[in-house]
Amino acid sequence: MDVAMTSVAQNRTVTPKRRRGRARWYPYLLIAPAAALVAVFLVYPVGSVFYYSLQTYNVTMPLYNGFVGFDNFVAIANDQKFWDSLVFTFKWVIVEIGLQFIFGLILALLINQAFKGRGVVRSLVFTPWAVAGILTTTIWLLIYNPTTGVGRYLADMGLIPYGTSLLAGEDTAFWAAVLAELWKGAPFFAILILADLQSVPAELYESAEMDGAGRIRKFLSITWPHIRLAVVIATLLRAVWEFNNVDLLYTLTGGGPAGSTTTLPLYVAQTAIYDRDFGYGSALTVIAFILLIIFTAVYLRINRFGKDD
């Protein structure tokens, strides 16, 4: 679903062919189902989160439910688990996006070249993107498991002691999760950049070569300026997505060991799913949402989005 923004952003500037006539209500009729679904299942829920954030609302303890003002937010400010998850969220998103950017860009440049078997190679390297978060966990659990996973073979070679679990130590659990998510995330970064790479006019490279430009020169003077906007958007989308997505961490590390890999949205999900504490969860959600909006605004500002030459 996160693909959509790139193109929606562009669509706004395009005016389709206009055909006036008796069918002026046509577009409203056609857009109605989409609009209704969005209104009921996206817009209304977002609004109601703000409402519930001011309530005590726990399905398991209905007697105590009711309006409590900003109590939830005060509780959050004193919640060490919240602050830890916030710090980890930043660490997770920055490391993950940095790596995905580097590998995604390299991958996109590689598979944009003309070579035999390009179609097959593309399908193969994109595949992890289509795989479920839970499946990523499944695969990497098989790799990381201490008895028959990669650790076993490393132990056979005498590199690490038998039975070492990568997911048990705080540092190793972090990097284990980073690697698994990189496997799934880099291809999508590449897809987003590739779409834009394909629109770089070939003539530019040809004339640059006439002038004797080398690979790096061509990349810096032609490719990079051309794809910069796409990179800004792709980075933002991926950052938002990495921030929001909880499937992998929820299932691979369960937020552990000892809560060390719990992002803020994962904390929200755990509050909702395990504790059924909807008031507190909603308040956490509101904070997550506000942080995301601030981040987006600052990021677009830094990159002078919308004032492009």
Next chain:
Amino acid sequence: MTTTPIAPSTETRTIISARPVRRKTAGRRGNVVDRLLLWIPLAFALLFTLVPFYWMLLFAFRPSGSTALFPWPLTFDHFAKVWTGGGFGTFFLNSVYVALASLVISIVVGLMGGYALARFSFRGKGAFLLVMLCTQFVPGAMLLIPLFQIFNGIGLTNSLWSLIIGDSVFQLPLSLVLMVGFIRNVPIDIEEAAWIDGCSRFRAFIAVVLPLLRPGIVAVGSFAFISAWNNFLLAVMFISSQDKFTIPVGLSYLIGEFGTDFGALAAGGVIAVAPVVAIFAFVQRYLVQGLSAGAVKG
């Protein structure tokens, strides 16, 4: 990759190796360097992508306790175990049901909305697109609580329809964007010709536009199918009885029991991934295409 034909102009959109020119200047050596610079990193990328898949297949097809690096002797015991004993037969049918329903809804709603957005300008269009854009920033985890309230209110918790609706809605922005791109690519002249021949807008759409939209429909449907098939969070939140579990939830329970049976977990994983990989291999080119179509500058 022994000989390189002179590439047609579309093929020279390459970053590092614009071969026709380079060959004249640098000769064979430049060619070899080009190829090494392409295939060495590409080999690493392919290894990193494919070895994890192989690892899962290995565990799924080799007997428990084996540490062989080839799945030999081949066994299907793990599949039999998760399919019947683990309930994956039921989960599979549930997943198919959810994914197909979500596919149909996405196509129908996407076609209608996409046509409106591609062919009309109307009041509120800008606002609608802005809302769509904003939805990209809404975390799925954040909607769990209010969606639970809504589905609870209309009696859909522990029903597969809560997943079908949720998945279709989450997928809607992508469905619309892809569809708009594909519809724009159908020249309006074709439609206008049909109107002149006396077709209504609706008939012209069905008879003339729809057949040309087949790739778009395939693309939107496939991505809707994949995303519904993969959805974990909604399913784990809304579904409580085991006979309504989807495959991702089933997998998460197998993971919960890990340390016990990696063969079963791997077999469950293969069942989960097989349809997705098959569909994705078939439609991945539409993703890049659709993005380029939607994102054309200006």
